[in-house]
Every structure is written in structure tokens, then in C-alpha cells.
Amino acid sequence: xxxxxxxxxxxxxxxxxxxxxxxxxxxxxxxxxxxxxxxxxxxxxxxxxxxxxxxxxxxxxxxxxxxxxxxxxxxxxxxxxxxxxxxxxxxxxxxxxxxxxxxxxxxxxxxxxxxxxxxxxxxxxxxxxxxxxxxxxxxxxxxxxxxxxxxxxxxxxxxxxxxxxxxxxxxxxxxxxxxxxxxxxxxxxxxxxxxxxxxxxxxxxxxxxxxxxxxxxxxxxxxxxxxxxxxxxxxxxxxxxxxxxxxxxxxxxxxxxxxxxxxxxxxxxxxxxxxxxxxxxxxx
Numbered sequence: 001x002x003x004x005x006x007x008x009x010x011x012x013x014x015x016x017x018x019x020x021x022x023x024x025x026x027x028x029x030x031x032x033x034x035x036x037x038x039x040x041x042x043x044x045x046x047x048x049x050x051x052x053x054x055x056x057x058x059x060x061x062x063x064x065x066x067x068x069x070x071x072x073x074x075x076x077x078x079x080x081x082x083x084x085x086x087x088x089x090x091x092x093x094x095x096x097x098x099x100x101x102x103x104x105x106x107x108x109x110x111x112x113x114x115x116x117x118x119x120x121x122x123x124x125x126x127x128x129x130x131x132x133x134x135x136x137x138x139x140x141x142x143x144x145x146x147x148x149x150x151x152x153x154x155x156x157x158x159x160x161x162x163x164x165x166x167x168x169x170x171x172x173x174x175x176x177x178x179x180x181x182x183x184x185x186x187x188x189x190x191x192x193x194x195x196x197x198x199x200x201x202x203x204x205x206x207x208x209x210x211x212x213x214x215x216x217x218x219x220x221x222x223x224x225x226x227x228x229x230x231x232x233x234x235x236x237x238x239x240x241x242x243x244x245x246x247x248x249x250x251x252x253x254x255x256x257x258x259x260x261x262x263x264x265x266x267x268x269x270x271x272x273x274x275x276x277x278x279x280x281x282x283x284x
Contacts (some may be wrong), residue, residue: 028262035255045252053256062257069236073220076158080215081208083159084166085174091167092175103171106164114161118228121157122148125229154230158222162215169214173207213272217265237261 038048056062091099124130127146136144147153177200201208223238235243237257245254 031255031258034252035259037252037255039250039252053253056253056256057260065235065237065240068234069220072154072158072226072234072236073216073222076155076162076219077212077216079155079159080162080166081170081211084163084170084211085204085208088167088171088174091171092177106167109164114222114224117161118157118224121153121160121225122228125153125156148229149231149234151230151234154226154234157225157229158219161222161225162219165218166211166215169211170204170207173204177203210272213268217268220265221261 034045035053036049036051037045038050039045057066091102094102125146125148126132127144130144130146130148132141132144132146135141220236221238222236223242226234226236226239238261241254241257241261244250244257
């Protein structure tokens with residue numbers, strides 16, 4: 001009798017490969033080609049192979065935009081993870097029913113678009129209908145004031161945008177954490193802070209790193225929040241990409257900046273995969 005042959009699995013990979021090619025590879029190739037084209041007056045461009053669009057990355061204009069974008073995304077990612085870790089830890093110690101309710105609420109927040117989040121925070125921090133009236137009513141301020149636009153309001157919006165993602169990354173690892181390990185460290189004479197730094201943090205390092213990278217990449221691509229909650233000096237790279245493409249009619253330079261943003265995001269995702277595989281291999 002002939003041995004039973006396993007069914008070929010390669011046909012199942014045709015659809016995702018085709019979808020990846022159509023929706024990522026082709027647009028990526030077109031954008032890469034346009035980034036080397038020459039701008040023509042009137043908002044058009046012509047085929048060429050020029051490096052001037054990429055050489056503008058070395059100018060103070062782009063350096064300021066890049067520093068603003070990376071600084072905002074990194075600050076928001078750190079704040080989100082610092083807040084999401086104790087929240088996830090406390091959540092994992094609650095009853096199952098309470099955990100389910102809170103997780104459903106967090107998932108519902110993910111359904112909100114950046115438009116809704118931006119205008120909701122803009123209203124909340126406004127002078128007429130915002131928390132300024134509450135602060136005035138309880139006597140914290142003499143007169144109601146607006147807290148937007150500004151850097152703090154923008155960071156609040158970015159933190160709110162990335163917080164659910166960090167919780168969904170950290171919570172599974174925290175819920176699987178053995179409670180006896182920190183207790184054993186404290187019984188051995190370690191302080192709660194030392195037990196956290198020497199036992200809990202190394203175990204959670206992979207999840208924390210993944211949450212940091214995820215929130216950083218996600219907030220790095222924020223487009224509406226910097227315009228609604230921030231000032232022009234707080235505008236990030238996606239905002240300037242749109243400005244160059246639509247208002248400045250410089251599509252080649254906009255394509256070059258989009259290529260840079262895409263490559264930075266892919267590099268960070270690849271870095272997170274490499275770090276995860278190395279730690280997985282070290283643990284085995």
C-alpha cells in the first residue's frame with residue numbers, strides 16, 4: 001500500500017501572498033519610484049532619478065520634524081506602558097467577571113476612530129464645555145480656561161489612543177505570572193521594589209518591550225491628533241506628508257517622507273521580532 005500523502009498546503013498561501021503583493025508591494029514600489037521623480041511646477045512631477053528629495057532629510061526643517069515625531073511617540077509610549085503595567089496587574093487580580101467587563105470596555109475603546117478621540121478630547125479640554133469649568137467651580141482656577149491646543153493635551157490624546165493596545169499586550173503575560181515568585185523573593189529578604197526589579201520585570205520584559213514598540217509605531221503614525229490637540233510646532237511627520245502632497249503640491253518629497261516613515265516602522269517591528277526570537281531561544 002502506498003503511504004498516505006499529506007495534502008499540499010502551498011495553495012492556501014496563494015491568497016495571502018497575492019493580497020500582500022497587491023495591497024503592499026505594488027503601492028510600495030510605486031511610492032518608492034515617485035520619491036525619486038522630479039517635481040514640476042503646477043503640482044505635477046516627471047520621471048527622473050534624483051536624490052534631492054532624500055537629501056532634504058539632512059536639512060534642519062526635516063530634522064525638527066523628525067525630532068518632534070520621535071519625541072512625541074517615545075514620550076507617549078513610555079507614559080502608556082508605565083500606566084498600563086500596574087493597571088494590567090491590578091486587573092489580573094480582580095474577579096473574572098470584573099475582568100471581562102473592563103476588557104470589553106477596553107475593546108470598545110479600540111473601535112473609536114482617531115477623529116472621534118481627537119474631537120472628544122478637544123471638547124473635554126475646551127474652555128466652554130471642558131474641565132476648565134469644573135476646575136473653576138471647585139476653586140482651583142479663578143477663571144475657566146482652555147487646555148488645548150498644547151503639548152500636554154496632545155500627549156493626553158496619544159496616551160488615550162495607545163493605552164488599550166498596551167493593556168492587551170501586557171495583560172496576558174501578567175495574568176500568567178506566578179504570584180509565588182515575588183512572594184518568595186520578599187520572603188528571602190528582598191524589598192518589594194527589589195523583588196519587582198529582579199523577578200517580575202525580567203519575566204515581563206518581553207511583553208513590555210513589545211508594548212513599547214507597538215505604541216511607539218502606532219502613535220508615530222498619528223495624523224489627526226497633532227492637528228486637533230497640538231500646535232503647528234507639534235505637527236508630526238504624517239501631517240507634514242499630507243501638507244507636502246496636498247497643499248505644497250510636492251508629491252515626490254511627500255513620497256520620500258512616507259518611505260522614511262514606513263521603513264522606520266518596519267525596522268521597529270523587525271527589531272521586536274528579533275528580540276522576541278532571541279529571548280525565546282535563550283529561554284529554551
